[in-house]
Amino acid sequence: xxxxxxxxxxxxxxxxxxxxxxxxxxxxxxxxxxxxxxxxxxxxxxxxxxxxxxxxxxxxxxxxxxxxxxxxxxxxxxxxxxxxxxxxxxxxxxxxxxxxxxxxxxxxxxxxxxxxxxxxxxxxxxxxxxxxxxxxxxxxxxxxxxxxxxxxxxxxxxxxxxxxxxxxxxxxxxxxxxxxxxxxxxxxxxxxxxxxxxxxxxxxxxxxxxxxxxxxxxxxxxxxxxxxxxxxxxxxxxxxxxxxxxxxxxxxxxxxxxxxxx
Amino acid sequence: xxxxxxxxxxxxxxxxxxxxxxxxxxxxxxxxxxxxxxxxxxxxxxxxxxxxxxxxxxxxxxxxxxxxxxxxxxxxxxxxxxxxxxxxxxxxxxxxxxxxxxxxxxxxxxxxxxxxxxxxxxxxxxxxxxxxxxxxxxxxxxxxxxxxxxxxxxxxxxxxxxxxxxxxxxxxxxxxxxxxxxxxxxxxxxxxxxxxxxxxxxxxxxxxxxxxxxxxxxxxxxxxxxxxxxxxxxxxxxxxxxxxxxxxxxxx
Numbered sequence: 441x442x443x444x445x446x447x448x449x450x451x452x453x454x455x456x457x458x459x460x461x462x463x464x465x466x467x468x469x470x471x472x473x474x475x476x477x478x479x480x481x482x483x484x485x486x487x488x489x490x491x492x493x494x495x496x497x498x499x500x501x502x503x504x505x506x507x508x509x510x511x512x513x514x515x516x517x518x519x520x521x522x523x524x525x526x527x528x529x530x531x532x533x534x535x536x537x538x539x540x541x542x543x544x545x546x547x548x549x550x551x552x553x554x555x556x557x558x559x560x561x562x563x564x565x566x567x568x569x570x571x572x573x574x575x576x577x578x579x580x581x582x583x584x585x586x587x588x589x590x591x592x593x594x595x596x597x598x599x600x601x602x603x604x605x606x607x608x609x610x611x612x613x614x615x616x617x618x619x620x621x622x623x624x625x626x627x628x629x630x631x632x633x634x635x636x637x638x639x640x641x642x643x644x645x646x647x648x649x650x651x652x653x654x655x656x657x658x659x660x661x662x663x664x665x666x667x668x669x670x671x672x673x674x675x676x677x678x679x680x681x682x683x684x685x686x687x688x689x690x691x692x693x694x695x696x697x698x699x700x701x702x
Numbered sequence: 703x704x705x706x707x708x709x710x711x712x713x714x715x716x717x718x719x720x721x722x723x724x725x726x727x728x729x730x731x732x733x734x735x736x737x738x739x740x741x742x743x744x745x746x747x748x749x750x751x752x753x754x755x756x757x758x759x760x761x762x763x764x765x766x767x768x769x770x771x772x773x774x775x776x777x778x779x780x781x782x783x784x785x786x787x788x789x790x791x792x793x794x795x796x797x798x799x800x801x802x803x804x805x806x807x808x809x810x811x812x813x814x815x816x817x818x819x820x821x822x823x824x825x826x827x828x829x830x831x832x833x834x835x836x837x838x839x840x841x842x843x844x845x846x847x848x849x850x851x852x853x854x855x856x857x858x859x860x861x862x863x864x865x866x867x868x869x870x871x872x873x874x875x876x877x878x879x880x881x882x883x884x885x886x887x888x889x890x891x892x893x894x895x896x897x898x899x900x901x902x903x904x905x906x907x908x909x910x911x912x913x914x915x916x917x918x919x920x921x922x923x924x925x926x927x928x929x930x931x932x933x934x935x936x937x938x939x940x941x942x943x944x945x946x947x948x949x950x951x952x953x954x
Contacts (some may be wrong), residue, residue: 603760604797604856608811609786618810622801654843697801 464692471685475504476668479653480672488665489674498598499657500678506643508569511515511636517579518586518632525591536587545586549645552577556649574646578639585635594620595630626697633690637683706923711736711867711898714755716766719752719830726752728922729766734900736866739893741909741930742902744919750902753919757900758789771866790860794872796852798844804831804855805840808862815863823862830858834888850881852889861892865940868892870901906949910934918942 474481478500480492489496524536543551557575562569568576597620605615644655652660658675662668712734719727726749734740736916744750755761756768759775759782768775773784778880798807808827812818818826831837834854844852853873870889874882886908893899893912903909909916909930916933918941925941926933933942 598797600793600795600797601799604791604799606787606795607758607786607791607793608859609783609815610811611814614814618814619799621801626801651826 458696460692464689467685467688467692471682471689474681474685475500478678483626485674486670488661488667489670492661492665495657495661496654496674496678499652500653500682502571502651503640503643503653504682506575506578506646506651507636509575509639510582510643511639513575513579513583514586514635514639515632517583518590521583521587522590522594525587526594540584540587543581548577548581548642549648551581552645552649555580570649570651574643574651576644578643581642582635582639585638586632587692589628589631589635590624592631593624593626596627597614597623622697626694629690629694629697633687633694636686636690640681640683640686671702709736710734711738711771712768713769714833715768716757717763717768718765719749719756719761719763726922727756727763729949730922731766732917732924732927733774734898736898737896738914739899739912740901741913741916743904743909743916743945744925745948748919749922749943750919751871754791754871754900754902757867757869758786758791760791762935787863787870788865789867790863790865791869791871792853792856792860792873794875796844796849796856796876798852798856798859799870800844803840804836804842804844804847807844807855808859811859812862826862827858830861831855833891834858834860835884848881849877850884853877853881853885857885857888857892865897867898867900870899870903872902872904874903874905904949906934906946918945 479493479497482489482496484490485493521536521539524532525540527533527536552574555568556570556573559573601619601623602615605619610619643653646653647659648657650656652673658671662671665671710733712732712794714733715731717727717730718725720925730749742750743752752761753914756763757770757775759777763775770785771788773781773788774779775785798804799810802810805824805827808819808830812823812826813820819862828837828840831840834857836851836854836858839847839851839855844855849854857868857873861923872886879886882905886905887911889899889901889908890912901913910933911930916926916928916930917924918928918933920941926939936948938946
């Protein structure tokens with residue numbers, strides 16, 4: 441029974457600028473700035489970090505690229521597998537369940553070694569360099585965990601939402617994109633972020649096939665300088681910076697997607 | 703309303719529906735004319751909600767036929783699209799889209815299905831929100847509204863597709879008592895506009911005031927199909943008497 445006269449301004453269709461979005465953009469900007477300035481920052485560190493700042497900074501970029509590539513394809517694989525597991529065709533469900541079973545039931549290190557050494561023996565056309573092999577194995581692994589996260593998000597959307605959308609005459613594709621996905625994303629974002637943080641750290645296993653990512657570079661520098669403490673502590677700090685940046689960005693995204701806290 | 707010139711809008715002939723071994727609807731046949739307001743009554747489990755959900759294909763019938771405005775209700779995509787365009791539905795649990803504002807809840811289907819521009823959809827939505835008394839709330843999200851307000855928005859959302867037929871599946875059953883009337887008032891005004899309405903309800907007073915016909919379901923069959931004056935009148939059949947006795951006793 442409000443008697444106030446309000447002018448109804450239709451909200452724009454695009455992004456709604458608010459606190460969460462600004463925080464997210466700020467966190468992204470700070471993380472990127474640290475990444476780009478990594479070599480310059482490390483340069484001011486005392487021996488043995490300063491003289492090796494170039495190698496370390498290059499290795500950080502390898503870690504980031506590995507994480508971003510495997511993360512991107514991991515989400516794509518996860519979405520396809522989650523939809524496959526919800527399919528009405530039994531063979532499709534079996535294939536997807538089999539994949540999740542294998543990817544989650546075997547060690548990631550073994551998967552990386554398999555893609556690099558065994559895959560070319562079985563299928564010569566699938567011979568990749570060390571970086572690509574690591575990215576493929578990481579995406580394969582994280583995809584299975586993402587599939588479970590995305591599946592739980594899709595299942596959390598109440599049946600009534602889909603019925604209401606059908607009753608309005610919306611097509612199945614529109615229902616998926618405009619009704620199911622936005623609601624599922626809010627539920628599956630936290631576990632996906634967890635998986636992303638794990639991925640960032642697990643990318644260090646690429647060390648085993650000779651990829652010079654952050655952990656490998658740190659190990660090389662400490663064995664050359666015989667100063668394990670500063671080198672390993674510095675690389676730990678870099679990992680912490682990256683994981684903190686990642687969680688800050690996604691926390692802001694999570695708040696942005698949450699209607700109740702807008 | 704019983705004038706013979708008005709053509710049959712919905713023709714239901716020999717419709718059967720079962721879930722596994724349980725038969726929920728046994729050969730239901732009924733005709734509904736354009737503009738009629740039908741109250742569908744019956745005990746829970748009598749098949750009345752299933753009957754309603756067959757009309758827009760949220761449930762599938764196994765036997766018999768349902769023809770709405772010349773369109774056979776089936777899985778044929780072209781039929782289904784026409785059907786969903788003609789038949790709107792209001793649910794017991796509102797089912798507004800929680801991630802969209804009230805305005806966007808109303809605009810989604812007209813833009814995606816009817817191909818309206820954003821501006822056209824917004825102006826249509828604002829008109830409808832005014833009509834259901836929610837004009838001041840278009841920018842809010844569903845979680846910020848009371849149940850009665852959400853249901854009024856849900857009615858406006860269904861109307862935005864400009865359907866000829868509106869189905870109501872217990873629209874006031876999930877509401878706190880003090881919010882029931884605001885929704886019933888909107889429905890009363892709607893009934894006066896000439897739109898065809900089928901309402902599954904437990905609101906006996908509303909049914910007797912607003913409906914042209916009362917269809918009473920009992921054990922998967924239409925047990926009575928009468929004008930409300932007769933249904934609620936003195937010469938009740940024993941089944942209706944027993945049902946009304948139960949309903950009035952429990953005060954639903």
